[in-house]
Amino acid sequence: IITIIENRLSLSSQYTNMNVGNKQSTRPVTLSTRLSNQLKIGSTTFSSPSAILHVKILTGTNLYQTDTFHPIDPYVQVSLGSDSSRSITLLRGGSNCDFNWKVAFPINPDKVQQHRGGLAITVWDQDLGNKDDEVGRASIPTTKFLKWETKSRAFNGKVKLEHKSRLSGRNKDGGSLDVEIYWETNSVFVEAHNDMFESTAFESGVSGVPLPLTYCVTNFNNLSGLAQTIIDKKKISEYTPFRTYRMKLWHVPFVFQGFTKGWNRQYKAAQQIYGNQLGSKTVRATLRLQNYMSYSNDYVNNRSSEVHELSTMESFRRMLRSYDGREIPSSSSFTPQQGGKTKVTSPRYTYVIMPDSHMHFSVTSKKIATDFLSKHALHAGAATEVVYSGEFFFDRFSRRAVKTGKAALVIDNNSGTFAPPKDKLELLKLLMCLNFGTDVPVFALDREDPLLKELSDANGVE
Numbered sequence: 001i002i003t004i005i006e007n008r009l010s011l012s013s014q015y016t017n018m019n020v021g022n023k024q025s026t027r028p029v030t031l032s033t034r035l036s037n038q039l040k041i042g043s044t045t046f047s048s049p050s051a052i053l054h055v056k057i058l059t060g061t062n063l064y065q066t067d068t069f070h071p072i073d074p075y076v077q078v079s080l081g082s083d084s085s086r087s088i089t090l091l092r093g094g095s096n097c098d099f100n101w102k103v104a105f106p107i108n109p110d111k112v113q114q115h116r117g118g119l120a121i122t123v124w125d126q127d128l129g130n131k132d133d134e135v136g137r138a139s140i141p142t143t144k145f146l147k148w149e150t151k152s153r154a155f156n157g158k159v160k161l162e163h164k165s166r167l168s169g170r171n172k173d174g175g176s177l178d179v180e181i182y183w184e185t186n187s188v189f190v191e192a193h194n195d196m197f198e199s200t201a202f203e204s205g206v207s208g209v210p211l212p213l214t215y216c217v218t219n220f221n222n223l224s225g226l227a228q229t230i231i232d233k234k235k236i237s238e239y240t241p242f243r244t245y246r247m248k249l250w251h252v253p254f255v256f257q258g259f260t261k262g263w264n265r266q267y268k269a270a271q272q273i274y275g276n277q278l279g280s281k282t283v284r285a286t287l288r289l290q291n292y293m294s295y296s297n298d299y300v301n302n303r304s305s306e307v308h309e310l311s312t313m314e315s316f317r318r319m320l321r322s323y324d325g326r327e328i329p330s331s332s333s334f335t336p337q338q339g340g341k342t343k344v345t346s347p348r349y350t351y352v353i354m355p356d357s358h359m360h361f362s363v364t365s366k367k368i369a370t371d372f373l374s375k376h377a378l379h380a381g382a383a384t385e386v387v388y389s390g391e392f393f394f395d396r397f398s399r400r401a402v403k404t405g406k407a408a409l410v411i412d413n414n415s416g417t418f419a420p421p422k423d424k425l426e427l428l429k430l431l432m433c434l435n436f437g438t439d440v441p442v443f444a445l446d447r448e449d450p451l452l453k454e455l456s457d458a459n460g461v462e
Helices: 188-195 223-232 253-258 269-275 278-295 313-327 366-373 399-404 422-436 450-458
Strands: 010-020 023-034 040-043 044-047 051-061 074-080 082-087 097-107 118-126 135-142 155-164 169-184 216-221 243-247 300-309 348-353 360-364 388-395 408-412 442-445
Touching: 044 169, 044 366, 051 074, 074 097, 082 243, 118 169, 118 223, 118 408, 135 169, 216 313, 223 243, 223 278, 223 442, 243 278, 269 278, 269 313, 278 313, 278 348, 360 366, 388 399, 388 450, 408 422, 422 442, 442 450
Parallel strands: 408 442
Antiparallel strands: 010 023, 040 044, 051 097, 051 169, 074 082, 074 118, 118 135, 135 155, 155 169, 216 243, 216 300, 243 360, 348 360, 348 388, 388 408
């Protein structure tokens, strides 16, 4: 359980008028948020990061061959405490391969020794339909990498991996990785927490953000796709796997200051899921199984998974368009017509942000199968608490979007299962901007806000 050990949030908002549709709407577009810079988890106190640890994985040499009949499909996972990131899988990359992949972690050098496991580097062999095989792992103590301050003093060399045999349990030579590791201070972190939304931050942009986003994994589930095809589309010829997304976010505990939201006890549907009746227990078991099928790339019915490295909101939007672009008219060929004669269809996504700092989401609609597969309780794996939840879409066709030529992320708290409070919407907005930057505007709106419906209608959101 996460508790705040000092300070409380002091929120203040400034409002300005914004043209949306044919109306003048008053919405908060700037924010001044003061966050506690210390937080206690159990018996451990964490401070807000003030530096960035850079890790670059260059090549793998003589990696342990876990597959007998074909080259391994390696990927690298780097972890520091609860933060973790993984590279894209090199299909048929083999035992000698070029990863040329890098990741950056926000850290506090004065507190990093709390990560007793050090910096963990693991190479895996991706096996679709089976559990991924561990090729080898290494751990670098924090006392070592703290010496590598600035790029001029970086560690450049080989890190030896150990492979643990499944049969004998003995350690074997797992090969080696050529890596570069260093860290550097970044005072922008502190400023970003306190000042990024003051004044004209949205207009001028903020240096140092977005923070280094790790990855977004897209899973393709065959059985769910088949159910969606039969029930919703009613045409086998239109079969596609059902897609779910799992994305790592930075700074969830610090932005939300340990806040979590339990299930909505006033909501009848939530009572049927989280109640004590036998039927409720069966529903929860079903949701957990479906969650595993949807989000685990080890499950036999997942056709495949893809890993995307994201750095800005625009890269996030482009990733979604690569899957759902057929549902969105191209902005270059679309001209809004007066009187609502032109039909626009934009995908809507349901999401949950979990306490482990991952965001789970998928496309939703009013169609039976898609609606079930995108339930918040399913995304949460029937967990009784989440940090936040709701729905989001990208505004590309409102008058604001057409006039400025800029899309905007519209994200809300529309979740009956968890009913997130609207007074945390400003923090949701802050989280999105810290992770994705300010190149694309973010509107965090309450589910009852008339502006939400207006933007939904303008974009043809179902």
